Amino acid sequence: MRVLITGAKGLVGTALAEHCSASGDAVVGYDHKGLDITDSDAVESVIVNERPEVVINCAAWTDVDGCESDADKAWEANVFGPENLAGAALLANAAFITISTDYVFDGDKEGFYTQRDQPRPISVYGSSKLEGERKAQAANARTIVVRSGYIFGPAGKNFLSTVVSRAARGEKLTAISDYWGTPTYGHDLAVRLRELAALDLPGVYHVVNSGDGASFETFTREALKLAGLNSDTIGVVSGDDLNRPAPRPRNSRLKCLLSEAIGLPPLPHWHDALARFVGTPQRQRRGI
Ligand SMILES: NC(=O)c1ccc[n+]([C@@H]2O[C@H](COP(=O)([O-])OP(=O)(O)OC[C@H]3O[C@@H](n4cnc5c(N)ncnc54)[C@H](OP(=O)(O)O)[C@@H]3O)[C@@H](O)[C@H]2O)c1
Numbered sequence: 406m407r408v409l410i411t412g413a414k415g416l417v418g419t420a421l422a423e424h425c426s427a428s429g430d431a432v433v434g435y436d437h438k439g440l441d442i443t444d445s446d447a448v449e450s451v452i453v454n455e456r457p458e459v460v461i462n463c464a465a466w467t468d469v470d471g472c473e474s475d476a477d478k479a480w481e482a483n484v485f486g487p488e489n490l491a492g493a494a495l496l497a498n499a500a501f502i503t504i505s506t507d508y509v510f511d512g513d514k515e516g517f518y519t520q521r522d523q524p525r526p527i528s529v530y531g532s533s534k535l536e537g538e539r540k541a542q543a544a545n546a547r548t549i550v551v552r553s554g555y556i557f558g559p560a561g562k563n564f565l566s567t568v569v570s571r572a573a574r575g576e577k578l579t580a581i582s583d584y585w586g587t588p589t590y591g592h593d594l595a596v597r598l599r600e601l602a603a604l605d606l607p608g609v610y611h612v613v614n615s616g617d618g619a620s621f622e623t624f625t626r627e628a629l630k631l632a633g634l635n636s637d638t639i640g641v642v643s644g645d646d647l648n649r650p651a652p653r654p655r656n657s658r659l660k661c662l663l664s665e666a667i668g669l670p671p672l673p674h675w676h677d678a679l680a681r682f683v684g685t686p687q688r689q690r691r692g693i
Contacts, residue, residue, distance in 0.1 A: 406602065407431040409457035409499070411442050411490065412464025417504060419560035420591035421463060421598055428599060433457060437464065442486035452493035459602040460494045462487055462503040465534070469508070472530035473651035483533035484540055491545035500605045501545050502598060507554030507586055507613075509535040512654025517587075517618075519662045520609050528651040538609070549601055550609045551594075554657055555619070558591025559685050568625045569632045569683055579640035581647070582622040587613035587658045590678035600669060611661040614675035618658040627676060631683040 408425050412418040413434030422434045433455050440451050442464050452460060465483050466472060472479035487503040494501035508531035509524035526532040541548045557565035564580075565588065572578055589612065597612045619627070622641055629636040644653060665671070672678070 406599075407456065407458045408433070408599075408602065409452065409455050409460045410434045411440055411460070411462050412437070413439075414560070415463055415467075416556060416558050416561035416563070416566065417591050417594060418463035420558050421461060421595040424592060424595040425599055430599075442490055443481040445485075445489040445492075448489040449493045449496065452490070452497045452499065456497060457499050459500040459502065459605075460490055460497075461598055461602065462490050462501075465504070465537075467530075469528060469530040469653070470650040472533060473528060476529045476533070479529050479533040480536070483530070484536045487537040488540035488544050491541035491548050495545040495547070500547055500549070500602055501541065502549040502551060502602060503537065503541050504598075505538050505550050505552045506531065506534045507552060507657035507659050508654060509538070509552065510654050510657055512584075512656050514656060517658045517660035518611070519660050520611065521662065527654060530651060531654075547605070547607050549607055551598060551601065551612050552609065552659060553589050553594055553612050554659055555586035555588045555613075555624070556591055556594065557588060557679075557682060559682070561591065564621060565624055568628050569634070572629055572634045573632070577638060577640065578625060579642050580620070580622040580625040581644040582620050582641045583655070584644045584653055585618050585620050585656045585658055587616070587618045588624055588675040588679065589613045589672075590675070590682055592681070593672045593678055597664075597669070597672060604667065606667060608663060610663055611659040612664075612672070613659045613661075614673060614678045615671045616674045616676065619675065624675075624679070628679055628683060631680050
């Protein structure tokens with residue numbers, strides 16, 4: 406496959422570029438500097454000239470609290486960006502995948518969110534991502550939306566991706582214990598993204614590692630255990646006490662109704678995924 410990846414230097418973009426290259430694809434990766442997805446002329450010109458068979462959008466403004474105080478910027482990146490890419494992919498006759506989030510849900514449900522659940526975002530970030538899904542689907546019927554959550558990986562700078570490195574250098578960690586999601590390893594997400602690209606079946610997919618999900622606290626304890634580090638010193642905090650600018654869904658665990666029906670096996674358990682991540686040599690991990 407000839408794959409064009411936007412946001413290619415982010416957590417997911419890096420994992421995807423690595424996996425596609427290792428699988429023998431011709432990979433064209435654009436980072437933020439190389440292609441700003443809010444620039445519709447540049448997007449069209451790059452995609453038409455590169456002639457990819459599939460465009461996979463890993464670019465987004467992922468600063469949840471930042472989005473809360475700058476809705477215009479959130480809309481530019483997370484709504485008009487995917488819309489521009491979807492339209493350009495249509496012109497280039499390419500399949501199109503854009504990544505969305507568990508934060509499109511309000512978090513009030515007890516169990517897992519599936520595609521039958523009505524999205525009801527409670528933050529600007531979640532609203533912008535949901536509108537991005539819709540604008541992309543309206544611009545190009547061949548759009549595949551992949552919702553994921555609690556993503557971690559070697560190129561990640563977020564909490565989940567950096568707990569082991571930070572604990573290893575003696576930092577005291579404080580983890581939220583009362584918000585839950587489905588941890589997802591960037592590499593496993595990348596494998597599924599490539600499979601979905603090859604299948605070219607438009608729709609909304611929920612792609613997460615298997616298991617009952619986790620809070621940041623559960624994830625951190627498991628990560629430190631796997632790394633052979635002492636988890637007794639982990640501090641625990643309620644997400645509600647942090648007074649963060651943007652509200653988060655309390656429970657945003659995802660399950661997919663479609664994957665098994667189209668012959669795709671569940672992704673490995675997140676414990677297994679985390680063990681592979683923790684086994685990654687330190688130098689390949691950011692946040693050190
Ligand atoms: N991480 C998670 O837990 C999580 C959970 C659910 C869904 N997602 C979704 O997964 C996707 C990938 O996220 P990620 O975790 O890989 O985030 P990430 O590490 O922040 O990567 C996003 C990349 O997009 C780039 N970018 C931002 N605005 C751009 C623009 N206007 N044009 C081009 N590139 C731009 C960023 O570059 P700069 O940093 O240089 O601006 C960054 O490299 C996103 O759609 C995100 O919403 C992530």
